[in-house]
Amino acid sequence: MKNSREIMEILEAYDLTGSYRAAAELAGCDHHTVARYVKMRAAGQAPERRRHRDRAIDAFLPKIEELVVRSHGKIRADVVHRRLTAIGFTGGERTTRRTVAEAKAQFRAGQRRVYRPWITEPGLWLQWDWGEGPAIGGRRTSLWCAWLAWSRFRVVIPVWDKTLPTITACLDATLRRIGGVPAYALTDNEKTVTTDHIAGVAVRNPEIVEVGRHYGMTIRTCIPADPESKGGSEATVRIAKADLVPTNTNLLADYRSFAALEAACRNFGQEVNARVHRETRRRPADMLAEEGVRLHPLPRQPFTAAFGTTRRVNWDSTISVEGVRYSVPHQLIDTRVWARFHGEELIVTAVGADGTAWEAARHSRGAPGSPVIDEAHYPPRENKRADRTPHARTAEEAAFLMLGPGAVSWLTEAAAAGTRRIKPKMAEAVDLSKLYSAAEVDRALGTAAVTGRFAEKDLISILDYQVGLPQGESTRASETHSLQPGTSAWSTFGTSTPDTAPDIEDESENI
Helix, strand or coil: CCCCHHHHHHHHHHHHHHCCHHHHHHHCCCCCHHHHHHHHCCCCCCCCCCCCCCCCHHHHHHHHHHHHHHHCCCCCCHHHHHHHHHHCCCCCCHHHHHHHHHHHHHHHHHHHHCCCCCCHHHCCEEEEEEEEEECCCCCCCCCEEEECCCCCEEEEEEEECHHHHHHHHHHHHHHHHHHCCEEEEEECCCCCCCEEEEECCCECCCCHHHHHHHCEEEEECCCCCCHHHHHHHHHHHHHHHHHHCCCCCCCCCCCCCHHHHHHHHHHHHHHHHHHCCCCCCCCCHHHHHHHHHEEECCCCCCHHHHHHHEEHHHHHHHCEEECCCEEHHHHHCCEEEEEEEEEEEEEEEECCCCCCCCEEEECCCCCCCCCCCCHCCCCCCCHHHHHHHCCCCHHHHHHHHCCCCCCCHHHHHHHHHHCCHHHHHHHHHHHHHCCCHHHHHHHHHHHHHHHCCCCCCCHHHHHHHHCCCCCCCCCCCCCCCCCCCCCCCCCCCCCCCCCCCHHHHHHHHHC
């Protein structure tokens, strides 16, 4: 069997020479081969089509087709070969496998479903689906992936769970991000949306029906395994997971916090909505501006009935649920939030000034008497020691603290030691600064603070001692110098010098 290139060379040689034998010499083949391909071309047949040859298995083709149809294309070739061998087939298993594969291909071609492209209209359809998100701190996350079918505008929101309140919050955030409400929302058949199927009819969850009624939108579900209705949302999930979930393909680093994942999802949405879509040849953000005029207006307040019970945030940035105090972000002080339990977790939902609902806090269930506090909900204190630094409130206190850091240390330590008559002693220090320098009094106060001397006469005693010390560097004992008096002054004791020795002869004469 010649390949396509060789057949074209044979036909080209015949067109050039007009002779079977001459073309055969140029193409390097038999002249009967040239004649066969030329006749096939003249008859309108494909020259590269393989000519069927009679095979030993052809007599068993009806039986093979029967077995394939009865099994709906599921039967294995080795099972067919055993059946054929039992009824007289003497060929090899390789021939059977090739023939069974051809029969299965013909069966699938006859049973194949033909899909019609889904032609959408602006302002009608919003779709959402779920994708497996990255793990943060060993905990699984999910990605809410929504898109407008006409403009291809995508919204990706990370969440911790897929409960009905979370779906409501994500749906509200999506609608506010696109700036309106479409006529229909299409999703999968999960228990939060479809509670049951009766005679092939999906039974809606009454709570999700209330959510759709609040926003003026009809929520529908896809037909299972139907690419016509699920293709768009599944493509959004696939693209989001490829760009957001760390894998060996994209070499993304693990997310350290949930806030980092939220920021990555926002950046992903801005990126995909700002680039030209492959099918529409337009940017989704530009098409959303056109589709926005076909969307219904949003209600001012989100559907909060699914968020739980309302709670008022106290001045200490906590709420009370079943006798237990839970912290929330300090920005929510003196506002209203919604709290609900999901398993062993408390989920707190807040509504922003623009009406967007968002998860404000999530805590493990606590016990009465043991508040559950998250330090991230409170602003950082840059200088905690400043709260313990003395601040003057009167002129006398200001005059004392102006002496220097020694005065500050003395007041702090004296107060901690429960010293009596602190104010008179402070006034005494101010008076002493008029007799001595302020630096000398501050030095004495620092020494008193370090040594813990806060009695009546301790300050003046320390001051007199420090003032009486010689100026300059003090002499201290070391390995090379000792403060012990030496004996060099006694080295000449008991000896006399020639100049001072008495004249014995003269004295004897006087005697």
